[in-house]
Amino acid sequence: MTSGLSMQKIDPDHIIALVTEVIPTHSCLVFCPTKKNCENVASMICRYLKEDFLKHREAEKSILLRELKESGNGSMCPVLRKTIPFGLAYHHSGLTSEERKLVEEAYSTGVLCLLTCTSTLAAGINLPARRVILRSPYVATDFLKRSQYKQMVGRAGRAGIDSVGESILILQDKDRKMARSLVCAPMENCYSNLMHDDGKGLLSLILSLIGLNIATSVDQMRDFLSGTLLYVQQEQLCADRSLWEVVQRCVQHLKDKGLVSVTELSQGHSLQVTKLGRATYKGSVDLAYSKVLYQDLTKGLDGLLLNSFLHLVYLVTPYDILSQCKPEWMTYLRQFSLLSPAEQRMSAAIGVPESFVVRQVAGQTVKKGVDMDVVKRMYLALVLFTLLKETNLWSVAEKFHLSRGFIQTLLSSSSAFCSCVLHFAEELEEFWPFKALLTELMRRLSYCVTAELIPLMEVVGVMESRAKQLYKAGYKTLSHLANADPAALSKTIENLYRKQAVQLVASARMLVNEKAAALQEEVDDLLMVPLDLPTP
Secondary structure (H helix, E strand, O other): OOOHHHHHHHOOOOHHHHHHOOOOOOOEEEEOOOHHHHHHHHHHHHHOOOOHHHHOOHHHHHHHHHHHHHHOOOOOOHHHHHHHHHOEEEEOOOOOHHHHHHHHHHHHOOOOOEEEEOHHHOOOOOOOEOEEEEOOOEEOOEEOOHHHHHHHHOOEOOOOOOOOOEEEEOOOHHHHHHHHHHHHOOOOOOOOOOOHHHHHHHHHHHHHHHHOOOOOOHHHHHHHHOOOHHHHOHHHHOOOOOHHHHHHHHHHHHHHOOOEEEEEEOOEEEEEEOHHHHHHHHOOOOHHHHHHHHHHHHHHHHOOOOOOOHHHHHHOOOHHHHHHOOOOHHHHHHHHHOOOHHHHHHHHHHOOOHHHHHHHHHOOOOOOOOOHHHHHHHHHHHHHHHHHHHOOHHHHHHHHOOOHHHHHHHHHHHHHHHHHHHHHHHOOHHHOOHHHHHHHHHHHHHHOOOHHHHHHHOOOOOOHHHHHHHHHOOOOOHHHHHOOOHHHHHHHOOOOOHHHHHHHHHHHHHHHHHHHHHHHHHHHHHHHOOOOOOOO
8 A cells, every 4th residue: 555655756746636536437638748758657647546447448458459569560568558458548759650540549439548648639639538637837848838738628528529628737836927827828829831930931932833833923923922821911920021022032042042043034034943943842842951952862873872772761861850860879880880881881971981980989079070960861861771671660669769659750751752852853854863763762661561562562451460461371462462252361361351351352453453554554655656667
């Protein structure tokens, strides 16, 4: 039995008492300031719950545990393994998308009665609760904004779902004054995002307007922008300049970057995008990185490593995720040492030699200037490269000491950026070799499974675990699956119902037909090309 004094030390905010007033009969959300705090609070609560909680919807919780294990290919978070039998789970960006989906569905259906979560759950996900508890008025180290607070407490007592709802904000004495302002303050104003981050949005919009021939002069841009929120708010957002001065500066900035050119016409100036500008907007590449990407691809052509995916993976590692990367130097060196001599030379060629990493491990000062963005990008490329080889998100997360959610986000971001780089390269003739190379890499990044499973993963509804089941059962190609008997398939594959088997076979047949039609179209195009044969 825990004494009152020790309980006060373990749970000074009386979270356990507050949640047990409503669970398991009703639902409860506990918002925590950090991801680690979510996990700790969930573990702490279930440690002091009665055994009765284990019996509440026990069978459904067992199914949830099995599904979570399957989604991790046999691996499972030890915290969730401990908390889910009590009807509790945590929810934050460290979970994979499959884990988040399973947790959200279980909470929505009442299998889980309590989630400890970060503020990311507040927006975009409809998970109401009878009681919402804010563990702290902070998100990480930042004090809550009024809009964030309203989003969180708005989960309590949703109309049409529950007739009662309540929210509790836990405060320390030092935060009382700010919390009073938070509760009583009006909502923050909503502003146009076009001027955010030094007008990056406006620059991108202007480039697209010119590239799509919607506006090829400043006057036409004036007409277009007069229908935007920015036009209404220009006095607040454009400081001491008019919106038209801002637009002219943006156009000049695009000209200076080589993305836009000006042609003199009898009736005035006409704006056109350059080849680089067209590649930038067609590839949806951030203007801040278009020139860097062009330089990286140009440098890549001079010494592209083709006996492994590492160099290509580096080229499609997103620039905008580097701020979230903090390399562990010993891990960096360990993974670097596993590379082949050719891969190590490629790393040195882009600016990350082994000697630099060794010096960082030893804590020595590096005299020569090294671009840390390149170093971070190479580190993330090593994460992706390892993931493509092993196709096991859990083992890679453990090797690099990163959350599996972050690695999955890195993978999906790289897959999306690979598509952007592909479209960027297609618009510039000098980058023609990248078309075939990046097309294949994009497939690998999209599915991140061993090569033999990729054709099966292209079928709608087939995830990695299902693809492995099909492959082991002898359905190794699309044709095998398309010609399968649904009745036999449902008996052979575990947890595959007859209706699902019918849909699976139908989807495979449709995909086979689409591929055959595309191939026939390519053959027809080739046959229509006139042959330049010599006259007899």
